[in-house]
Amino acid sequence: GESVGLHLPTLSVQEGDNSIINCAYSNSASDYFIWYKQESGKGPQFIIDIRSNMDKRQGQRVTVLLNKTVKHLSLQIAATQPGDSAVYFCAENLGMGNAGNMLTFGGGTRLMVKP
């Protein structure tokens, strides 16, 4: 079994409640941000993205907010479901022109949904 992620920040919510996961990014030059969901034993899965010329973007049950002033990103999940239980990562891209288009990931937050 997995013994990983024991030091991850954890957010525990009741099923049906809204969840807010926060992320502080490092580089003020980053112009593209992505939220990923990683379930146990699987690779990161794209959830939603936002470019730096926006401050809010909505998807299905998810909303990403970007505050460039304080370099803060948040992911809001509406009506959280047990299937939302996973580790969530934010990632920043220094720019489409950056060498290799590499992403820098945050440390991750574990979301636990209680039935």
Add this chain to the structure above:
Amino acid sequence: DTAVSQTPKYLVTQMGNDKSIKCEQNLGHDTMYWYKQDSKKFLKIMFSYNNKELIINETVPNRFSPKSPDKAHLNLHINSLELGDSAVYFCASSQGSGQYFGPGTRLTVT
């Protein structure tokens, strides 16, 4: 229809051995990547590669080398494996901004 696939899923080997992990993407993407995820779930880019250039994260030891036989494949070869190489390795691909990840290969070095 697996978009990004990796083999093997699990790899257990002894220190000093040389091993390879294979990655294939059927998305037609131009760029592929390798990431390492440690025991604390921290994801770190190792390489970015397309048919024009290889970008190497300067912190990656030169025991690690990506090899791309064609645009759809990017394999990771590791020489002289060390205990600290134990981790989950993820392949990813992109065409533009968003990156799509494979299921990961859990490498355990004993």
